[in-house]
Amino acid sequence: MDLFQYDFMLRALVGALVIGLAAPALGIYLVQRRLALIGDGIGHVALTGVGAGLLLNRSPVLVAVLAATLGAIGIELVRSRGRTSGDLALALLFYGGIAGGVMLVGLSDASSAALNSYLFGSLTTTSPADLTTILVLGAAILVLMLALRPALFAVCHDEEYARVSGLPVRALNLLLAVTTAVTVTIAMRAVGVLLISALMVVPVATAQQVTRGFRSTMTAAMALGLFAAGAGIWVAATADTAPGASVVLLAIASFLVVALAAAGWRALRRRTSPAAAPAPEPHEVVLR
């Protein structure tokens, strides 16, 4: 049977592919900065936006973008001040966000199924208008993350050096924060607020098992994200499983396969070629 003959399944597939490509392109900067779980936190805040949107009869996704952006800017301000109370402030924001969301959704006349669709995603109900939003915002995220890669890499790799280079560090940090919020909100349709971080982080974690550089890690992570999204939707369509959970489980399965294969490859090389053990440094000067 071919479920992809249905428009709604096709829209789900295209939406998932765009998110699968864009989420790791942003996520690599968050991982490099050791902020891998920030997407989770911003997702929690976005849920309050969803609740407020449902309560006020406005578009939940648009209000969520607004709430997530404000939350992301708040988190960035706390981070850049670098105070020790930072993680406590983040915790308050995270739990406040999800509690506020659940409470506001409860106050509105939306069903608990509506809450579930935002918590765990509901790709198959993607409307043509939703798909346009995902395509436009996803393309914008991709273009920004690829075009600004040298500058964003410099800021995430060594922020003080970037400041002495005269880079607009604050603007780039805020750009990353806002882009994270936008990614979270469009990925909310696909995998839900509780699983968003997985798509940003797991493909990057998988790629860096085998890559040597930043650019190759980014390329491989985007390819892995694309694969997990495409294969996840195919599994969901054929086995009738939840699309978001299928995508995330496939991403984690690829991580396990790659990590095991890489570890096995290293062990094999160590056993077959004893010379591969600590190689001496190459000579600086060779006298002839």
Added chain:
Amino acid sequence: MNAPVIQVTHAAVGYDGRPVLRDVSLTVTAGEVVAVLGANGSGKSTLIRAVLGLVPLSAGSVTLFGAPQRRFRQWHRIGYVPQRLGAGSGVPATVGEVVASGRLARRGVLRPAGRADREAVAAALRAVGLADRAGDPVATLSGGQQQRTLIARALAGEPELLVLDEPTAGVDAESQQAFAAALRGFLAGGGTVLLVAHELGPLRPLISRAVVVHEGGICHDGAVPEPAGHHAEPDHEHVHPHCDEEPAGLWSI
């Protein structure tokens, strides 16, 4: 008389109300190689961080190339070498990628890398003797090689002034020699250097002036002081775990 490159006037810096530098004045003119010496915790790293604007001044002023630091925008004229690679390295990066970020000050955020950028990166890697490691992940390099990567990153921007924070601390002899050679090349091109050091090692012949920082003030500005007492012994290890244990009169002035 050469133009002043760095001018620090009556500068003071404090962290959380505790004064670290008080009333420090220092001028570095073009072509000089100035070493900032002093015990751990004397405030010597804070001095160069204040020059670069990484810590705010509580009093006094800093000018860079004649412009007040707050309004200084020509950051491509300065190459900064931090003490070690920043902690934010969860994702692998190659030596070439790290050195290439040294071109951003010159190129700007939006313009993609061109041929001049690639050539400058290759030349900087050659200058520190890491040309054959450009494709290797930075994390697989030794500490000395990582330090040389950071120096190459600063050189890649083709700066007029190099500011280095303890470039030779804990670095193997081979890397120290490679670093001294790279510095000689930079000076031959007419560069100016301000560096913080705990020990000078092979850099000693290159230094034109020494500034000694002691308890937040400058207590010596002139010729490079000779190590005194047991510090002068060739096998003395310059390891000082606590600044309190620093014997008085470390530098015989």
